[in-house]
Amino acid sequence: MNETLRLARRTPLLQSLTDEEIVSYLGDGSFITAAYAKNGVIHFDGEVCRRLEIILSGKVVVERIDESGNLMTIGEFIADDMLGGNLIFSRNPYYPMTVTAREPSVILGIGRERVFELFYHNHEFLRNYLTLISEHSMMLSERIRHYVNKSIRECVMSYLNYERKRQNTNRIALGISKKALAERIGVQRTSLSRELAKMRDEGLIRFDNKTIELLYD
Amino acid sequence: MNETLRLARRTPLLQSLTDEEIVSYLGDGSFITAAYAKNGVIHFDGEVCRRLEIILSGKVVVERIDESGNLMTIGEFIADDMLGGNLIFSRNPYYPMTVTAREPSVILGIGRERVFELFYHNHEFLRNYLTLISEHSMMLSERIRHYVNKSIRECVMSYLNYERKRQNTNRIALGISKKALAERIGVQRTSLSRELAKMRDEGLIRFDNKTIELLYD
DNA sequence: AATAAGGTGTTACGCAGGTAACACATTAGG
């Protein structure tokens, strides 16, 4: 319980609650925690969303798997982030994608009506919540914007330019495997590999397993 | 003013407000209306979002235009729908797409802080708002789900099956032009045309300018 | 240290779909 409280305290969304409130909600079942093993499914595609969830620790991915088994990663969320924020108040609150624990994770769930209660009494909680779902929505738009109907080259450039800015270096450290990068862009791994090789041959980049170095401006 | 009030009254989001409130907000500048001509740009890509907007009348499209001039329609909104709901509370409130009036439209704008006031004092307004943005978010997910990395055939089937269910008939009335359908799916018009021809030759469908008839189950 | 499990690069093959260039049909606006 103490550990849960400590983790909960840290999340921006729950910062506006007092220790007493959190402990009380944990006690009366308003807040429920659940632990998931690595690669455990947190929510299946089509499942009903009953709670707003906050990731207390670990790493969670939202992905779509089509009939032919192709995988596309829609989003990755780490500790302090929120799940189901856009779903819980919808008229059709069914998860449109599969949610999986990429690493062992602990999730805190809050029932719909308790969330409303918090909105009503705690304006800061509401503001934080609104900011979070806005960001999520923007992320989805960005996904469409950057990756829909673009060539692999364009997706890769888009990713590299973003990372260059974020990491502020031409020698980009790949936090993820190339396989994961391919899934995020939504292309075959081999196709990504081929495109990277082309870019290398054209003198645009150099790369190894861990880094990509940008040779252009 | 009377006309504006009448239109505003009708929208689900403003239903929880009294006539007096609406008139007062229109009077003191909290609510601002603006009219746009057909094909007028309501918001440019990159513009700051300062207001939550409600479409009082007309039809509005959100579209992305890439460097090479290709157009993809992300969403279409008609009277009573909301614009900017996911943007206004984001930390980076810049329109990620272009918003255009497809038909002459009247828009009602509410400043950010006034929206918060309404949330605080009017719980029904908050609930309606949350439902609306949830639906918008779901729409974006659906877009990704249905149209990303799918063949034209799959996109078309997805669209046809949806419309068959919605219109409850095998003779689907195309509410939009084939050009618009191509833009919604995000493919070249000629490619859509080619695919439809193939489907016709395979005996799956029959079609003319206004309708598509489904010959399969 | 040994073995399994997963990530990586490469390449030949084929096809879905973008491009461009038509002619023709339909709609909107004066």
Add this chain to the structure above:
DNA sequence: CCTAATGTGTTACCTGCGTAACACCTTATT
């Protein structure tokens, strides 16, 4: 009602990328 603008169908051409099948790494697991 006429003309301009916009939508529609078609087809030849070409390319980007998915598929499949390898061999070779690198990282977990015992």
